[in-house]
Amino acid sequence: RHGNKGVVAKILPEEDLPYLPDGTPIEICLNPLGVPSRMNIGQVLETHLGWAAHALGYTCSTPVFAGATVDEIKAELRTAGLPEDGKMVLRDGRTGEPFDQRICVGYIYMLKLSHLVDDKIHARSTGPYSLVTQQPLGDKAQFGGQRF
Template sequence: RYEEIDGQKVKGNLDKYSLLKFVRSNQGTCYNQRPIVSVGDEVVKGEILADGPSMELGELALGRNVMVGFMTWDGYNYEDAIIMSERLVKDDVYTSIHIEEYESEARDTKLGPEEITRDIPNVGEDALRNLDDRGIIRIGAEVNDGDLLVGKVTPKGVTELTAEERLLHAIFGEKAREVRDTSLRVPHGGGGIIHDVKVFNREDGDELPPGVNQLVRVYIVQKRKISEGDKMAGRHGNKGVISKILPEEDMPYLPDGTPIDIMLNPLGVPSRMNIGQVLELHMGMAARYLGIHIASPVFDGAREEDVWETLEEAGMSRDAKTVLYDGRTGEPFDNRVSV
């Protein structure tokens, strides 16, 4: 059997594997798969084709590798608080993509059906610029707090009419446009880029709840940089809140001039007895000096003796501590620090 690929006839069967691109998870985070093979590559059974979230070249890859120091800094890491370098913000090391879902329903009411429309009372043309003919926001539009997503009007009773509307009603005897604006707008802090819009109609045979004629779902994607007040966690239950983001030049630095990225409170280790984080710290530093990649399986990873051997191989001292210099003064700290 022959298949045509890129204009050329190729012998064999053509298999297609669809990747999930920017799908919203239940937690509002972004699930994205990316191919790690190229056109023309020859692949065999069992070979990895694409990476997903928390994966790198087919291997589990949780979190990011950063330079961490166990030390106090003017009390800013009191009670498990975390001090972070501005480099991690600037380089988007911990920047994440979030997708929020908003929906608007057009229902049957006692006064008549609600209508999704672009014709909304007391709304200027400027506010409608990103809506299509149906009154629904277009994909790719950038929206901010309070912007219209779905234009919707609801019939209102005579009791809801203002005095002026009732007067016009009485003089001209005509039914004034008795509708009120019930449009879906971007909530506070929900601005971003419109990623997708889904429209469901009862007339088209879509299954909708009783009384609902039309349902519109809008997906907004946001790029969020890490900031003070955000929570972070390691692999050993060592969690904390970012208390301060320091300029890169104020962070303590190694003898070779490399500034550290994160400062953790050393008091977060002894009482909790999660020594794994300290062993991970030492192993990571040794791997950095040796320029190697280390895979340490859960419950069957590097033992304490393996860590000491790796430290010796890297030419580091057995306690793996190093002299750190204060980024503000250039003076070395009184005690050596685990980094």
């Protein structure tokens, strides 16, 4: 929802996933470098607000350009008894050791981007050409090909 993209790098059993102090496993781990490189700060804010809303037992929906402010989100985290910065100490599911740094956790909507190779692949040996340039037509929909 915030322009983040990536690939599924590894699928692990639940017992090997990092977990919160109360034992709740983390379901998805995202690369933290995706936030500054894609400039999707809204993703972090949604994560924090989602965590506070989950802890307080309500769902929230904010307008696109008039959403909750950072101060309002911090207040909700405080009300829920969660750290204001939205970070927790996580433990490694394989060793049980805590990670060196506190990590941003929360609830966020993740959607699958439906770009599959089978839908995108296109090749041709013969096909239509432009009457003007005598080059192959562009675009898969017109059964075009690469131009030289």
